[in-house]
Amino acid sequence: MTKEQNKILIQGAILNGKVSDLLIEGNRIKTIAENIPKEEGMQVIDGKGRAIVPGMHNCHTHSAMTIYRGFGDDLKLMDWLENWIWPVEAVMTEEDVYWGSKLACLEMIKSGTTAFLDMYTFPLCTAQAVEDMGMRAVLSYTLFDRGDEKRAKLDREQCYTYMEKYKHFSDRVEYSLGPHAIYTVSGPQLQFCHEFSQENDVLIHLHLSETEGEVKDSIKNYGLSPVRYLDKLRVLSPNLVIAHGVWLDEEEMDLLAKHNVKVVHNPASNLKLASGYRFQYEEMKKRGILIGIGTDGCSSSNNLDMYTAMKLAAFMGKAWRFDPTAMKAEDIFETATKSGAEIMRIDAGEIKEGKLADLVLVNLNRPEMLPCHNLISNLVYSAAGAAIVDTTIVDGKVLMLHGKVDGEDEIMEKASKCAYDMLKRANKA
Numbered sequence: 040m041t042k043e044q045n046k047i048l049i050q051g052a053i054l055n056g057k058v059s060d061l062l063i064e065g066n067r068i069k070t071i072a073e074n075i076p077k078e079e080g081m082q083v084i085d086g087k088g089r090a091i092v093p094g095m096h097n098c099h100t101h102s103a104m105t106i107y108r109g110f111g112d113d114l115k116l117m118d119w120l121e122n123w124i125w126p127v128e129a130v131m132t133e134e135d136v137y138w139g140s141k142l143a144c145l146e147m148i149k150s151g152t153t154a155f156l157d158m159y160t161f162p163l164c165t166a167q168a169v170e171d172m173g174m175r176a177v178l179s180y181t182l183f184d185r186g187d188e189k190r191a192k193l194d195r196e197q198c199y200t201y202m203e204k205y206k207h208f209s210d211r212v213e214y215s216l217g218p219h220a221i222y223t224v225s226g227p228q229l230q231f232c233h234e235f236s237q238e239n240d241v242l243i244h245l246h247l248s249e250t251e252g253e254v255k256d257s258i259k260n261y262g263l264s265p266v267r268y269l270d271k272l273r274v275l276s277p278n279l280v281i282a283h284g285v286w287l288d289e290e291e292m293d294l295l296a297k298h299n300v301k302v303v304h305n306p307a308s309n310l311k312l313a314s315g316y317r318f319q320y321e322e323m324k325k326r327g328i329l330i331g332i333g334t335d336g337c338s339s340s341n342n343l344d345m346y347t348a349m350k351l352a353a354f355m356g357k358a359w360r361f362d363p364t365a366m367k368a369e370d371i372f373e374t375a376t377k378s379g380a381e382i383m384r385i386d387a388g389e390i391k392e393g394k395l396a397d398l399v400l401v402n403l404n405r406p407e408m409l410p411c412h413n414l415i416s417n418l419v420y421s422a423a424g425a426a427i428v429d430t431t432i433v434d435g436k437v438l439m440l441h442g443k444v445d446g447e448d449e450i451m452e453k454a455s456k457c458a459y460d461m462l463k464r465a466n467k468a
């Protein structure tokens with residue numbers, strides 16, 4: 040069936056506090072009205088007892104790291120990376136990344152995420168997984184040279200090669216560059232990424248200002264804090280998306296705002312790796328900086344549930360200020376949906392006629408969703424995504440209907456096997 044022929048009618052769901060029907064035609068929301076007549080050939084979904092909400096947009100993850108869930112817990116960032124994660128990533132295969140990414144997609148679909156921004160090795164395997172699972176993603180080719188000029192040159196060439204290869208996928212898969220961090224990628228390489236991004240209009244996805252140690256090292260090695268260093272390199276731009284941004288000072292936030300750089304808050308991994316809990320949401324918002332929410336990878340978060348991420352972001356934002364009025368549920372929900380979509384340049388994140396049909400039905404008949412004085416409050420403060428998400432639709436296609444995703448048993452079996460075999464190969468089993 041072509042995108043144009045596809046018609047899905049959701050009947051009797053709650054939308055903006057009222058019972059409503061919603062018609063999807065092709066891959067977009069066509070009509071929202073009280074009563075939409077059913078036509079022949081339409082797929083009808085019963086929305087009774089369910090609310091329609093936008094899909095979550097996970098703005099920072101490493102999807103294939105699902106196979107490291109529960110491996111390398113309770114460590115500091117650099118110890119975790121250098122002594123646990125990087126040694127096992129060195130023996131990872133394309134198959135591991137494919138099945139690890141499929142497991143990630145399955146988990147995201149089941150917890151109401153419709154799109155994600157990813158950075159990992161073998162990104163074409165992740166692209167294939169996204170394609171096969173029907174999700175939407177912006178996938179970064181990762182640059183990671185650690186001072187090795189041969190590797191840096193190869194990475195520069197691969198940026199072009201991979202951009203061509205991505206053209207074989209559907210428009211649900213977008214290309215981006217992912218220079219890992221300022222401690223693994225050189226200044227000239229970051230400048231190459233910036234120029235490439237300007238020429239080809241692709242996003243750049245970079246870990247930045249994640250820990251206090253990173254800031255201290257940046258000052259020691261480059262004489263400047265991370266954002267000032269990027270400013271000196273002239274690589275701050277609207278195409279730059281920084282993950283973390285925990286250790287920013289006032290002047291750095293001014294610089295990010297001036298260049299319209301986007302910032303992604305990763306509350307779970309920031310807490311688990313104890314990178315920092317003072318995410319300056321209000322200070323950035325006030326400056327007009329667009330903020331998204333991410334889960335980060337499954338070894339540091341340890342799941343991909345954006346509902347949990349919203350709750351952590353809200354609670355953490357209140358706690359460090361000793362101010363319960365900070366980080367309101369409505370703001371955090373908009374950050375995880377509409378702002379996330381804007382960061383990824385996806386025309387979704389809101390339930391409106393004309394928007395892409397990337398949406399979710401949540402079950403209202405669950406103990407943790409009752410009573411429903413305020414739906415957004417229940418979604419942010421009470422719910423776990425996997426427990427309440429009933430149906431997930433991306434690009435006008437039903438990926439999960441009433442809790443069931445095609446092929447889920449095979450994905451869980453294959454990804455688990457990859458995980459165990461990979462640890463055996465790395466002598467870590």
Ligand SMILES: CSC[C@H]1O[C@@H](n2cnc3c(O)ncnc32)[C@H](O)[C@@H]1O
Pocket residue numbers: 101120124125128158159160181183219220246249308335336339
């Ligand atoms: C080479 S692909 C991406 C690279 O990033 C590593 N990673 C995962 N989480 C974090 C984090 O919070 N900070 C820095 N680097 C991280 C991942 O293991 C891959 O090696």
Ligand SMILES: [Zn+2]
Pocket residue numbers: 099100101246282335336
């Ligand atoms: Zn990360």
